Amino acid sequence: MKVTPFEIEKLEPNQIFVFGSNEAGLHGGGAANLAYHEFGAAMYQGFGFNGSSFAIPTKDSLINTLELDVIEFYINRFEDFVIKHPSLDYMITRIGCGLAGYNAEDIAPLFKNFIELENVYLPEDFIEIINNLKTEK
Numbered sequence: 001m002k003v004t005p006f007e008i009e010k011l012e013p014n015q016i017f018v019f020g021s022n023e024a025g026l027h028g029g030g031a032a033n034l035a036y037h038e039f040g041a042a043m044y045q046g047f048g049f050n051g052s053s054f055a056i057p058t059k060d061s062l063i064n065t066l067e068l069d070v071i072e073f074y075i076n077r078f079e080d081f082v083i084k085h086p087s088l089d090y091m092i093t094r095i096g097c098g099l100a101g102y103n104a105e106d107i108a109p110l111f112k113n114f115i116e117l118e119n120v121y122l123p124e125d126f127i128e129i130i131n132n133l134k135t136e137k
């Protein structure tokens with residue numbers, strides 16, 4: 001499994017910066033702000049691919065934190081995109097673990113289907129949590 005660097009300052013041509021956003025697509029803080037200014041995220045696009053970035057909402061349009069099942073819905077839609085676009089490498093950040101207020105133990109299991117994908121990078125703590133869940137079974 002490939003590990004997302006803690007700080008991403010530049011991307012290779014085939015790499016996509018995957019970040020937590022809000023449904024309104026107002027990329028004013030955290031990784032969303034970086035995605036907007038550096039990696040081509042589109043203002044007012046709360047979900048999806050643009051430039052070298054992919055937005056996954058963790059907050060609603062009023063900037064309230066979304067429930068985990070709603071975030072999981074968006075992550076599942078992102079998984080569909082990843083499967084349809086295997087030539088890209090996805091640098092998944094610690095989505096939901098900053099301004100949305102969740103911890104890695106809440107969010108990492110939502111990415112369990114990504115652990116075996118060759119073109120996906122996950123934060124190190126997400127990988128550890130997912131692997132621990134696999135060994136507990």
